[in-house]
Amino acid sequence: MNDVPEYELLSAYLDGELTAEEQVQVEQLLASDPVARQVLSDLRALSSTLQSLPQQRLNGSLSEAVLQQAEREMLAGPLPKDDRPVPEATAWWSIARRFTRPRTLVWLSLTAAVAILLSVTDPARRPEIERKELAQAPVKMEAPPEPRPRAEAPSMRALPAERGSISRESAPADAMVAATPKPQPGQALKKSKPAEAAPPPIAAPAPVQLDEPMLADKAGKEKKDARRGASPQAAEQEKKGELLARASVSSVPSAQTPPTVESPRMLAKSPSGGLAVSKAEESNAENHEQADRKDQVVRQPVLQIDCYLSVEAAQRQDLERLLTRQKMVTQSRNARLTPSNVAADRDAENSPASGEKVRVFYCEATPAQVEATLTSLAARPGELLAVSVSPTTGVGGQVPDDSSMSQFRQAPRRETAAKPSSRSVGELPASAGKTAAKESAPSATLGSAMALNVIPGELASPKAALPANKSIPKLMADIAKWTDRDQTYRFVFIVHASDAAATPSSVEKPSAP
Amino acid sequence: VNDDFRLIDETLQGRPAAFGLLVEKYQDRLYNTLVHVTGHAEDARDVAQDAFVQAFVRLETFHRGSAFFTWLYRIAFNVAATRKRRKRSSVSMEQLREATGQEPVDHADQPGDQIELEERRRQVRQAITQLDEEYRVVLVLREIDGCCYERIAEILDLPVGTVRSRLHRARLLLREQLKQVLAVEDRP
Numbered sequence: 001m002n003d004v005p006e007y008e009l010l011s012a013y014l015d016g017e018l019t020a021e022e023q024v025q026v027e028q029l030l031a032s033d034p035v036a037r038q039v040l041s042d043l044r045a046l047s048s049t050l051q052s053l054p055q056q057r058l059n060g061s062l063s064e065a066v067l068q069q070a071e072r073e074m075l076a077g078p079l080p081k082d083d084r085p086v087p088e089a090t091a092w093w094s095i096a097r098r099f100t101r102p103r104t105l106v107w108l109s110l111t112a113a114v115a116i117l118l119s120v121t122d123p124a125r126r127p128e129i130e131r132k133e134l135a136q137a138p139v140k141m142e143a144p145p146e147p148r149p150r151a152e153a154p155s156m157r158a159l160p161a162e163r164g165s166i167s168r169e170s171a172p173a174d175a176m177v178a179a180t181p182k183p184q185p186g187q188a189l190k191k192s193k194p195a196e197a198a199p200p201p202i203a204a205p206a207p208v209q210l211d212e213p214m215l216a217d218k219a220g221k222e223k224k225d226a227r228r229g230a231s232p233q234a235a236e237q238e239k240k241g242e243l244l245a246r247a248s249v250s251s252v253p254s255a256q257t258p259p260t261v262e263s264p265r266m267l268a269k270s271p272s273g274g275l276a277v278s279k280a281e282e283s284n285a286e287n288h289e290q291a292d293r294k295d296q297v298v299r300q301p302v303l304q305i306d307c308y309l310s311v312e313a314a315q316r317q318d319l320e321r322l323l324t325r326q327k328m329v330t331q332s333r334n335a336r337l338t339p340s341n342v343a344a345d346r347d348a349e350n351s352p353a354s355g356e357k358v359r360v361f362y363c364e365a366t367p368a369q370v371e372a373t374l375t376s377l378a379a380r381p382g383e384l385l386a387v388s389v390s391p392t393t394g395v396g397g398q399v400p401d402d403s404s405m406s407q408f409r410q411a412p413r414r415e416t417a418a419k420p421s422s423r424s425v426g427e428l429p430a431s432a433g434k435t436a437a438k439e440s441a442p443s444a445t446l447g448s449a450m451a452l453n454v455i456p457g458e459l460a461s462p463k464a465a466l467p468a469n470k471s472i473p474k475l476m477a478d479i480a481k482w483t484d485r486d487q488t489y490r491f492v493f494i495v496h497a498s499d500a501a502a503t504p505s506s507v508e509k510p511s512a513p
Numbered sequence: 514v515n516d517d518f519r520l521i522d523e524t525l526q527g528r529p530a531a532f533g534l535l536v537e538k539y540q541d542r543l544y545n546t547l548v549h550v551t552g553h554a555e556d557a558r559d560v561a562q563d564a565f566v567q568a569f570v571r572l573e574t575f576h577r578g579s580a581f582f583t584w585l586y587r588i589a590f591n592v593a594a595t596r597k598r599r600k601r602s603s604v605s606m607e608q609l610r611e612a613t614g615q616e617p618v619d620h621a622d623q624p625g626d627q628i629e630l631e632e633r634r635r636q637v638r639q640a641i642t643q644l645d646e647e648y649r650v651v652l653v654l655r656e657i658d659g660c661c662y663e664r665i666a667e668i669l670d671l672p673v674g675t676v677r678s679r680l681h682r683a684r685l686l687l688r689e690q691l692k693q694v695l696a697v698e699d700r701p
Contacts, residue, residue, distance in 0.1 A: 011681035015655065017662045042688050045695050049637055050656035050687075056548045057541045062562050063533035069562065070529075070569040 010040050014047060301391045301482055302490040305370070305475075313383035314497035320361065322373045323493065328363040335360050361493040366486055367479045374472050385498050389475050391482055517581040524572060532572075536565050539582055542658065543589055549653045551593055552642035560596060564589035579667050586668045590650060597646075633694045640690040648683035655680055 006029055012018050013026045029036050307319055323329045336357050365373075377384045483489050517538075523531035540561060547557035567588050568575070575584055641649060654660045654668065662680075666673045688695065 008678055008681045011684055012662070012677050015662070015680075017677065042695065043684050046684055046688050046691065047656060049633075049691070049695065050641075050652075051659075053634060053637065053657065055541070056545045056554070056557075058544045058558060058561070061533075061537050062540045062558075062565060063536040066536050066562055066565040066569065067529050067533060070532075070566045073566060073570050 007036060007039055010036060011043060014040065014043050299483070299487045299489050302492065303479060303482065304390050304492045304494065305374075306388045306390075306494045306496060307374075307377075307384060308386040308496045308498040309377075310383050310385060311497045313377075313380070314359070314495055317359075318380070318383060319373075319377055319493065319495055320359070322376055323361055323363055326365065326369050326373055328365040328369060328373070328491075329361050330364055331362040333360055334358075356496065358497075359495040361495070363491045363493060364488055365491055366488055367476065367483050368485050370479065370491060371472065371476050374475070378472060387471050387475055389478050518577060521572060521575065521577075521581060524569070529569075532569050535581065539585060540565070542582075543585065546586070546653055546658045547589060547593065549638070549641055549657050550590070550650055551597070552638075556593075556596065560589055560593045563592045567592065583664060583667050586654075587670070590668065594646075636694050637691060640687055643690065644683055644686055648679055648686060651676055651679045652683040652687065 006025075009018060009022055009026045009029075013023070018026060030040065309319060313319070320329070320332065334357065374384065374387060517535060520531040520535050524535075543564065544557055544561045547560050548554055551557050551560060564585060568581075568585050571588075575581065641653065644652065650669065651665055654665045655662075660668070662673050662676050665671075665676045665680075669676070671679075
């Protein structure tokens with residue numbers, strides 16, 4: 001192969017990368033050695049061949065997608081891409097560093113300023129309790145008004161080149177406002193209130209149960225224990241949430257900057273928003289809480305969400321990570337669709353294949369959290385292929401058997417202040433399509449299936465599933481028929497790992513981003 | 514380079530659109546290199562995007578001891594290496610075709626020379642992807658991207674001497690694999 005040390009100079013000679021001395025040396029070699037001449041000729045031909053390969057170009061500019069993703073990462077940190085656990089110390093340090101970066105602080109400060117400005121100008125100041133309530137539904141802060149493909153996330157709409165005059169600092173503020181789902185007059189102002197409500201205890205060393213407002217009471221403690229017992233990962237995430245909150249407190253350099261000024265994602269991660277809650281408010285909230293508990297703990301119906309993920313995304317447990325981050329998961333397990341639960345589907349030919357392995361997550365969350373989670377997942381191209389929703393129990397006035405809820409945590413969950421439901425299940429519109437048709441179908445089978453600890457697969461209807469980029473608005477519209485956006489419900493997420501062959505035939509492939 | 518530094522300053526002063534200009538300036542060049550390094554068009558796109566994102570996020574840490582482009586490439590190769598470790602999937606012929614953006618060619622409509630040229634290009638790309646990574650990256654940076662040895666050394670954090678020997682070795686290996694292709698191209 002002419003791998004002779006002297007010949008190594010031939011490559012550099014060809015590239016004009018020799019010193020004067022080496023140049024002379026090579027020229028002498030070429031003059032005396034025909035093999036060297038042949039090697040040089042071959043190398044020249046090879047080089048010419050390689051350089052004649054056509055240039056590959058990207059279709060379209062990456063800049064918008066880059067800026068959008070960068071914003072997310074700067075404010076919240078990227079979704080973990082592998083399964084290696086992040087050492088706690090590292091996580092804490094990286095978070096602290098992230099939030100002490102000058103650019104991030106600028107963003108956060110301006111976000112705070114906008115939030116304060118908005119709240120000051122809010123004509124209809126809400127009672128303090130509502131501030132806390134909002135702080136406890138933090139995921140709304142990061143839920144975009146409607147799902148968008150990766151390159152069109154709302155928060156960076158102002159950022160492409162043609163809008164270059166819009167400053168970087170304004171982006172998060174835009175994001176906060178723009179990310180408010182279903183914006184209504186005054187709603188953005190309400191969302192900003194936790195920031196306004198921030199008390200001064202910036203230097204408070206301990207984030208007293210920041211992400212567990214219920215810890216003070218026994219039920220809350222049970223809940224926390226149950227959650228920790230349910231999943232070590234959840235406990236880990238919970239701990240991280242505290243660290244996050246600490247990071248955000250300690251990294252705020254100025255007393256003028258309220259410690260609640262966190263990225264939307266930060267709020268979502270430490271759902272207390274409790275940094276902003278005074279003792280009086282807490283006590284007030286506890287009264288409401290008790291009243292709520294008498295009223296209802298977690299509302300009906302239970303909704304089943306079938307998520308068809310790419311095999312890779314399923315293996316990476318992307319959905320699990322998102323759900324865990326939002327502290328939605330009460331229980332999770334692997335399961336296999338059994339003939340009994342598959343055959344129970346009247347539309348058996350469209351039901352998931354018997355024997356299909358799925359991952360099941362039992363969650364308690366608001367529809368807003370669900371939307372934010374799915375939207376976040378759908379923002380990663382090619383991961384969430386399709387998604388569908390169907391009610392499982394409690395629809396049409398059906399009250400689920402308590403035992404069927406064994407997968408959910410038993411401790412009562414803190415509810416937001418009860419407010420009259422704007423709709424009831426009896427008022428479901430007839431135009432809800434196939435999924436809605438299930439509303440009227442008694443789901444007793446499913447109830448028993450859950451009671452028997454069988455996964456609730458029979459109502460999964462892949463035919464109803466749409467590509468993720470199209471179906472999230474529809475899915476949220478369906479969910480809205482059965483729920484109030486800000487109330488807490490039980491959701492059963494079923495994760496199907498789908499490749500092209502396994503994805504239901506009726507499920508279109510999502511279009512490339 | 515000064516233009517790049519100006520755009521970086523503007524970005525750090527709070528104008529992300531300036532970074533968008535940097536993205537547009539370098540995206541095709543980076544992508545073209547990454548297609549040959551990763552052997553897959555989709556991977557190349559993802560790596561390029563992730564590299565730009567990381568560059569944006571870490572922009573304060575860029576001390577301007579080198580060109581922005583060098584720093585960006587360094588990030589991109591790290592991203593590519595990380596992804597590869599995760600993925601470890603072999604590159605199939607189909608993927609190669611996808612990597613190079615070549616649609617299946619309808620030979621009936623093409624003159625014979627064109628068919629041969631496409632086939633030779635395909636063989637060359639395949640041969641590149643079969644090189645060990647340490648050789649492939651150096652070769653691509655030199656032959657596809659046109660970097661000088663010093664720049665390659667900077668990007669890969671290697672001594673220039675190592676770059677020189679790896680490049681020579683890469684060329685010899687590739688020459689062995691492409692003997693037939695080169696023989697055809699040598700024909701008058």
